Amino acid sequence: MRFPPRFLDEIRERVPLADVIGRSVKLVRAGREYKGLCPFHNEKTPSFHVIPEKGFYHCFGCGASGDVITFLTDHEGLSFPEAVERLAGEAGLDLPKPDPETERREARAASLHDVMETAARWYQAQLTGPGGREARAYLDRRGVSAASVEGFRLGVAPAQRTALKEALSARGVSEAQMVEAGLLIRPEDGGASYDRFRNRLMFPIADGRGRVIAFGGRALDGHAKAKYLNSPETPLFHKGHALYNLDKARRATHDTREIVVVEGYMDVIALADAGIAQAVAPLGTALTPEQLTLLWRLVPEPVLCFDGDSAGLRAAHRAIERALPVLEPGASLSFALLPEGQDPDDLVRRSGPEAMRRLLDRATPLVDLLWRFETAEARLDTPERRAGAERQLFAKLAEIEDEKVRHFYNKEIGARFRRLFRDLQWRQRGAGGRGAGGRGGGRDNARAGGWRSGADGAPGHRALALPEADRAAQVVLLTLLNHPALLAHHDEQVAALRFADAELNGLKNTVLDAWTRLPHLDRAHLRAHLSSDGWAETVARLDDAPALAPVWQARPDAALADAELGLTHAMTLVRSAALRAELDALSRTPLDDLTSTDMERMRILQTELASLSESPPELRSFGVASGRESS
Numbered sequence: 001m002r003f004p005p006r007f008l009d010e011i012r013e014r015v016p017l018a019d020v021i022g023r024s025v026k027l028v029r030a031g032r033e034y035k036g037l038c039p040f041h042n043e044k045t046p047s048f049h050v051i052p053e054k055g056f057y058h059c060f061g062c063g064a065s066g067d068v069i070t071f072l073t074d075h076e077g078l079s080f081p082e083a084v085e086r087l088a089g090e091a092g093l094d095l096p097k098p099d100p101e102t103e104r105r106e107a108r109a110a111s112l113h114d115v116m117e118t119a120a121r122w123y124q125a126q127l128t129g130p131g132g133r134e135a136r137a138y139l140d141r142r143g144v145s146a147a148s149v150e151g152f153r154l155g156v157a158p159a160q161r162t163a164l165k166e167a168l169s170a171r172g173v174s175e176a177q178m179v180e181a182g183l184l185i186r187p188e189d190g191g192a193s194y195d196r197f198r199n200r201l202m203f204p205i206a207d208g209r210g211r212v213i214a215f216g217g218r219a220l221d222g223h224a225k226a227k228y229l230n231s232p233e234t235p236l237f238h239k240g241h242a243l244y245n246l247d248k249a250r251r252a253t254h255d256t257r258e259i260v261v262v263e264g265y266m267d268v269i270a271l272a273d274a275g276i277a278q279a280v281a282p283l284g285t286a287l288t289p290e291q292l293t294l295l296w297r298l299v300p301e302p303v304l305c306f307d308g309d310s311a312g313l314r315a316a317h318r319a320i321e322r323a324l325p326v327l328e329p330g331a332s333l334s335f336a337l338l339p340e341g342q343d344p345d346d347l348v349r350r351s352g353p354e355a356m357r358r359l360l361d362r363a364t365p366l367v368d369l370l371w372r373f374e375t376a377e378a379r380l381d382t383p384e385r386r387a388g389a390e391r392q393l394f395a396k397l398a399e400i401e402d403e404k405v406r407h408f409y410n411k412e413i414g415a416r417f418r419r420l421f422r423d424l425q426w427r428q429r430g431a432g433g434r435g436a437g438g439r440g441g442g443r444d445n446a447r448a449g450g451w452r453s454g455a456d457g458a459p460g461h462r463a464l465a466l467p468e469a470d471r472a473a474q475v476v477l478l479t480l481l482n483h484p485a486l487l488a489h490h491d492e493q494v495a496a497l498r499f500a501d502a503e504l505n506g507l508k509n510t511v512l513d514a515w516t517r518l519p520h521l522d523r524a525h526l527r528a529h530l531s532s533d534g535w536a537e538t539v540a541r542l543d544d545a546p547a548l549a550p551v552w553q554a555r556p557d558a559a560l561a562d563a564e565l566g567l568t569h570a571m572t573l574v575r576s577a578a579l580r581a582e583l584d585a586l587s588r589t590p591l592d593d594l595t596s597t598d599m600e601r602m603r604i605l606q607t608e609l610a611s612l613s614e615s616p617p618e619l620r621s622f623g624v625a626s627g628r629e630s631s
Helices: 005-014 017-022 068-075 080-091 100-128 130-141 146-151 163-170 175-180 246-256 265-273 289-298 310-326 344-351 353-361 366-375 383-397 403-430 468-482 484-496 502-517 523-532 536-544 560-587 596-612
Strands: 028-030 033-036 048-051 056-059 155-157 200-206 212-219 228-230 303-306 334-337
Touching (some): 005 068, 017 048, 017 056, 017 068, 100 155, 100 175, 100 200, 146 265, 163 175, 212 265, 289 310, 303 310, 303 353, 310 334, 310 366, 310 383, 334 366, 344 353, 353 484, 353 502, 366 403, 383 403, 468 484, 468 502, 468 523, 468 536, 484 502, 502 523, 560 596
Parallel strands (some): 303 334
Antiparallel strands (some): 028 033, 048 056, 155 200, 200 212, 212 228
């Protein structure tokens, strides 16, 4: 429905902005304005301002702003018409009458909604009857609770060719309506129409208001050509504009400020049973710009959860390519990659909800995963190859339509390339002349993810002096390889670390994934797992690195308390280096380009750095702790 501008202005005048926002945000009057903690991002100091005289709100922390209608669409996830309808009711205004064509279209849609609701109820009834035995057995095997069966309105389509057609006809639904709603297939040769869904477990798909608009069906026959089948495009359903479970997830997101995107219906249901109700799924396609917009209305950074196998990585790559052009200030994505061979359903049933929670909490930001995809396997051993890799990635960044977001992506990726090329040159020099172009250099040394111990290994050569942050990253990993029990108390801190070296980051993530799946791994079993996963060479280089020899806290025979002290110190150094790098990048930004968010971020970085610098003196150099000197 289209709303005249005059009608919208009258809503804004009649409905007090502070009253609407005050229902979910604690506001404190400050002169003619109100202040409070921003509902669009986490903060401890109020930066969210409501200005009733001007009819808008603005957050100086994250940049969120808008009027009373925008607040309902962005904060509560309502569509624009839904927000207007609610506010019109509060203002005591009648909605404007649509033109005759719009009235006819809305009446037709209302009629189809009734048809879909009738079909959903009939499918539900079949699940509880004799014909639903096989579907009930499948749900029992998958561990789906009775509450989820009812809450998600699961049903079953009988195997008979026209069972639904006959049932709806008896309820007064015409064949034409069933065809238009996508419930029947009408053959092109003029034959009799028949049910689209047969012998399938049925999943009703609802719009944001909870109205059934389509169905998904999982085959109960293992020989079916299509395991999953969705409704076709209809006047109610456009699969690129809808998300499974959006209506329920929207309510949960209001409390959690988080939304999780998984790949299938059963993943959504498994997470709901595990207490994670804010999950949705696309409908058999990669995320579309329209679906991303739906997600960003709910939260600024949805978490996309993909299987850790090659198919899952390809899906993550496609999602990044779809998202880049439509990124906006404050709107991005994070990615949680599951252990290979597991989906969310597997993970929560084998390892419990807490394993899924840990995975979501350490989701990888879009920029980090994009960098990994573009550089992990790139050969960078010659100027031409480096220039090619750089050109390829910057070409992708050119697709970002928002000028400000593109500006900061170019700055961030440019800084990463400079660090990467500098480190590669340093490693090649440190390889004693066995550079990437020579016989002894090897492909590993020329890859973005390549890593060397810092010494050439020849007799009589001393360990090279590694940059402090690089050496600290290696100490973190070597300590965990020899004392994995420390992850019981430090897994979240380790997960939050970002190493400059892609290979070390990969090893860290593999160690964390192993610990998530098999808590209480000892040293031998962890190393065996890493070896089978292809990390034996990297682990061996860490064990033999001359630069790490003085760090006795990382050795296998160190007392656990000493190892923990060394680990804590090393993590502090890694974190400090990352903060300093980010602060340095912001400090070099021209003053005119700095936003209020940048200024606030600089203040936070300075505070965190000051806090980290207050660690006790004995923690400020490797090899000394608890009064013991390094050997």
